[in-house]
Amino acid sequence: MASDEREIRLAWEHHLGRGRTSEAWLDAILARHREPQRHYHQLRHVAWMLRHLTDLHADGHVDDLHCAVAAACFHDAIYDPLAAPGDNERASAALANTALVELEWDAAATDHVVAMILATIDHDIAATSDRDTLAVLAADLAVLAAAPGPYGGYVRAVRREYAHVDDEGWRTGRAAVLRQLLDRDR
Numbered sequence: 001m002a003s004d005e006r007e008i009r010l011a012w013e014h015h016l017g018r019g020r021t022s023e024a025w026l027d028a029i030l031a032r033h034r035e036p037q038r039h040y041h042q043l044r045h046v047a048w049m050l051r052h053l054t055d056l057h058a059d060g061h062v063d064d065l066h067c068a069v070a071a072a073c074f075h076d077a078i079y080d081p082l083a084a085p086g087d088n089e090r091a092s093a094a095l096a097n098t099a100l101v102e103l104e105w106d107a108a109a110t111d112h113v114v115a116m117i118l119a120t121i122d123h124d125i126a127a128t129s130d131r132d133t134l135a136v137l138a139a140d141l142a143v144l145a146a147a148p149g150p151y152g153g154y155v156r157a158v159r160r161e162y163a164h165v166d167d168e169g170w171r172t173g174r175a176a177v178l179r180q181l182l183d184r185d186r
Helices: 003-015 020-032 043-058 065-074 087-102 107-119 131-145 148-161 167-182
Strands: none
Touching (some): 003 065, 020 087, 043 131, 065 087, 065 131, 087 107, 131 148
């Protein structure tokens, strides 16, 4: 078992629980993150998010680490590079809702996880003051502040996920995404 998977399994068991139903959901999530169209949005990305969330929690920036870990595990559970903007996040949020209900999470915690996943549609940190959501968004985009080597690996992997887009479309689209993030006040 690879270290990323082991790390995710340990976090899942600690924050989402153990048992037959929990393990079945974990196996389903792990399988989704191994799908062939994924080159960046896979197990390593989830494990990296979990590390960032753990650090943010240790620094006092996460109130409910259980919910934040659940959001990290589910936020890209459904990932189709051909999907319309926001469709993957909405489908992932619906999947999380189904899973957490089956895992008998209370409604408030389930709603909190769903809201964090939906916030990853546009990563608009000005739209929320919820510390857990802000932490999930920061962890999801932390690669943008990575050293050149890891950042370059991220760009190459995402480019592979969008191999269906021609080079000009990729450059234009990628620049638009980065410009939109850079143009924000926060």
